[in-house]
Amino acid sequence: MTSQTTFYFSQFAGRKFFDPVGEPLGKISDFLIDVRAWSVESTEPQRPRVIAIKVKQGKDLKSYEFNNFEIRKYKGHLQLICKELKELNTDTLHNCIWLNENILDKQIVDLEGRKLVRVNDIRMVMIPSGTYALAVDVGVEGLFRRLGVLNSIASFMESMGMDLPSKMILWDDIEAVDFSKSSIKLSKASSKLNTLHPSDLADIIEDLDKASRTYVFSTLDDEKAADVLEELEPEVQAHIVESLPLEKVADVLEKMPADEVADIIDELGVKKAQELLNEMEDESSKEVRELLEYPDKVVGSIMSTDYMTFSADLTVEETFRALRKEKPEPSYIYSIFVVDKKDKLISAISLGELVISDPLLTLGQVMKPNPVMVFDDDDIDSLAEIVSKYNLLAVPVINRSLEMEGVVVIEDIVEDLLDKRKTK
Numbered sequence: 001m002t003s004q005t006t007f008y009f010s011q012f013a014g015r016k017f018f019d020p021v022g023e024p025l026g027k028i029s030d031f032l033i034d035v036r037a038w039s040v041e042s043t044e045p046q047r048p049r050v051i052a053i054k055v056k057q058g059k060d061l062k063s064y065e066f067n068n069f070e071i072r073k074y075k076g077h078l079q080l081i082c083k084e085l086k087e088l089n090t091d092t093l094h095n096c097i098w099l100n101e102n103i104l105d106k107q108i109v110d111l112e113g114r115k116l117v118r119v120n121d122i123r124m125v126m127i128p129s130g131t132y133a134l135a136v137d138v139g140v141e142g143l144f145r146r147l148g149v150l151n152s153i154a155s156f157m158e159s160m161g162m163d164l165p166s167k168m169i170l171w172d173d174i175e176a177v178d179f180s181k182s183s184i185k186l187s188k189a190s191s192k193l194n195t196l197h198p199s200d201l202a203d204i205i206e207d208l209d210k211a212s213r214t215y216v217f218s219t220l221d222d223e224k225a226a227d228v229l230e231e232l233e234p235e236v237q238a239h240i241v242e243s244l245p246l247e248k249v250a251d252v253l254e255k256m257p258a259d260e261v262a263d264i265i266d267e268l269g270v271k272k273a274q275e276l277l278n279e280m281e282d283e284s285s286k287e288v289r290e291l292l293e294y295p296d297k298v299v300g301s302i303m304s305t306d307y308m309t310f311s312a313d314l315t316v317e318e319t320f321r322a323l324r325k326e327k328p329e330p331s332y333i334y335s336i337f338v339v340d341k342k343d344k345l346i347s348a349i350s351l352g353e354l355v356i357s358d359p360l361l362t363l364g365q366v367m368k369p370n371p372v373m374v375f376d377d378d379d380i381d382s383l384a385e386i387v388s389k390y391n392l393l394a395v396p397v398i399n400r401s402l403e404m405e406g407v408v409v410i411e412d413i414v415e416d417l418l419d420k421r422k423t424k
Contacts, residue, residue: 003127003128004125004126004127005071005078005125005126005127006123006124006125006134007071007078007123007124007125007126008121008122008123008124008137008142008145009031009099009100009104009121009122009124010121010142010145010146011078012028012078012080013028013029013030013100013104014027014028014029015027015028015080016028017053017055017069017079017080017081017082018079018080018081018082019081019082019083020081020083025055025057025082025085026055026056026057026058026062027055027056028053028054028055028080029054029055029056029061029100030053030054030098030099030100030101031050031052031053031054031066031098031099031100031124031131031133032050032051032052032053032054032063032066032088032093032096032097032098032099033048033049033050033051033096033097033099033133034048034049034051034095034096035048035095035096035097036095047125047132047133047134047171048132048133048171049130049131049132050066050124050130050131050132050133051065051066051067051096052064052065052066052088052096053066053069053080054098054100062085062087063087063088064082064085064086064087064088065086065087065088066131067130068082068083068084068085068086069081069082069083069131070083070126071126097176099122099133102176103119103122103136103176104119104121104122105118105119105120106118106119106176106177107119107177107207107208107212108136108174108175108176108177109174109175109177109192109193109196109204110138110169110173110174111173111174111175111192111193111195111196112169112173113169114196114197114200114203114204115203115204116204116207116208117136117138117169118138119136119137119138119142120137120138120139120140120141120142120143120145120146121136121137121142121143121145121146122135122136122137123135123136123137123168133171134170134171135168135169135170135171136168136169136171136174137166137167137168138167138168138169139165139166139167139168140164140165141154141164141165141166141167142167144164150164175192175193177208177212177215177216193216193219193220193224194220194221194224198224198227198228198230198231199231201220201224201228201231202228202231202232204216205217205228205232205236206232206233206236210239210243213236213239213240213243214239214240214243214244217229217240217244218244218248222251222252222255223255225252225255226252226253226255226256229252229253229256229260229264230256230257230260234263234264234267237264237267238264238267238268241264241268241272241276242268242272246275246276246279247279249276249279250276250279250280253276253280253284253288254280254281254284257304257305257306258284258287258288258291258304258305258306259291259302259303259304259305259406259412261284261288262288262291262292262301263302265277265288265292266292277289287305290305291303291305294376294377297379297380297381298376298377298378298379298380299374299375299376299377299378299379299380299382299383299397299408300376300377300397300405300406301380302380302408302412302413303376303397303405303406303407303408303412304332304406304407304408304409304412305405305406306328306329306332306407307332307337307396307404307406307407308322308323308326308328308332308333308336308337309336309337309338309339309343309404310322310336310337310338310339310363311338311339311340311341311363312338312340312346312347312362312363312364312367313362313363313364314362314363315359315360315361315362315363316354316357316358316359316360316361316362316363316366317359317360319336319354319363320354320359323336331394331409331411332407332409333351334350334351334393334394334409334410335348335349335350335351335392335393335394335396335407336348336349336351336354336363337349337396337404337407338363338364338367339404342403343403343404344398344401344402344403344404345371345373345396345398345402345403345404346367346369346371347363347367347368347369347371348367348371348372348373348394348396349363349366349367349368350393353366354366371396372386372390372392372395372396373395373396373397373398374386374395374396374397374398374408375397375398375399375400376397376398376399376405376406377400380413383395383408383413384413387410387413392410393409393410394407394408394409394410395407395408
């Protein structure tokens with residue numbers, strides 16, 4: 001055996017393997033890899049090790065430990081040689097996956113490209129320390145290799161002055177998502193999907209089948225899951241909420257803005273909605289219930305209750321200190337709102353205005369009177385015109401007693417705003 005032999009899964013799948021004297025022992029079906037090293041965060045390349053092989057012997061499928069196998073070259077072809085057949089202990093299957101069963105021909109996530117791709121072949125290497133999976137082939141070259149026509153097609157394309165496209169993705173840069181045929185589940189901590197932007201991950205989840213959607217979403221931590229759930233289409237949101245345990249969904253919803261949760265709850269059946277509201281923490285549940293009381297098409301039904309108010313005698317410096325302490329989401333502080341002791345809105349100050357103001361001035365000295373605002377029972381259609389006219393990123397919402405009830409940020413009405421501009 002040479003010090004290093006690279007090969008592809010397709011070169012052995014369905015082919016015979018032999019004993020040291022060349023007698024066939026059966027046909028190769030699959031390779032089992034240990035993904036524990038793959039799941040550990042590291043700056044070094046992660047190469048999952050092959051620990052077992054599945055073979056067909058007669059009518060039986062058997063699994064053997066792989067440390068007794070080696071590759072040799074015979075008449076220009078690679079052969080897999082087994083020095084001793086030692087059956088695999090099934091207790092070792094934790095954190096392991098079969099390549100043919102869970103990777104080959106399956107959709108996986110290309111983390112670098114932030115999209116789903118289909119695996120046509122798997123590149124592997126055998127070195128003295130073991131055999132490892134190096135990369136997946138998602139290009140047409142891998143497909144032609146599987147079909148056994150790669151050499152003839154490559155020769156034809158070369159004669160035409162063209163190259164055959166090749167597309168390899170290193171193992172570090174993929175995430176498997178289809179475990180529907182396996183009892184093996186990767187832990188949340190092992191998921192690389194947490195590294196993707198919520199919008200990218202939402203696009204990926206929407207392209208998956210229903211079973212895979214639920215599995216992928218369940219691997220996310222609650223914070224990332226909340227961000228992703230906000231980005232999903234309503235029908236996908238509903239499916240995930242219906243599919244996951246009540247406690248998991250409630251934990252995720254508690255980390256979302258109340259208006260987003262209200263939109264999701266509003267699409268569910270009465271029984272499911274009530275179960276989720278009862279499972280959520282009282283404060284979060286109360287905010288959502290209050291929003292659900294608003295009729296559709298009024299401002300209150302889409303406003304967010306996540307906003308910050310300050311008194312007029314607070315200085316600019318003290319205001320920034322409070323913001324740094326609370327660390328609100330950026331979209332919650334497009335503007336800060338100044339209220340009196342009865343929580344009545346006095347003024348709205350944009351973050352930009354605050355930044356350029358003297359730190360020692362009070363908000364009362366910085367603010368402008370007569371802020372632009374809407375009532376919670378105003379028609380939603382009025383918002384787009386107000387935002388466009390005054391170039392606002394956030395609009396304060398008050399009740400008929402002039403008390404703050406919430407805020408509508410531009411993200412909540414951007415589609416309506418664009419539609420109105422197109423018609424001008």
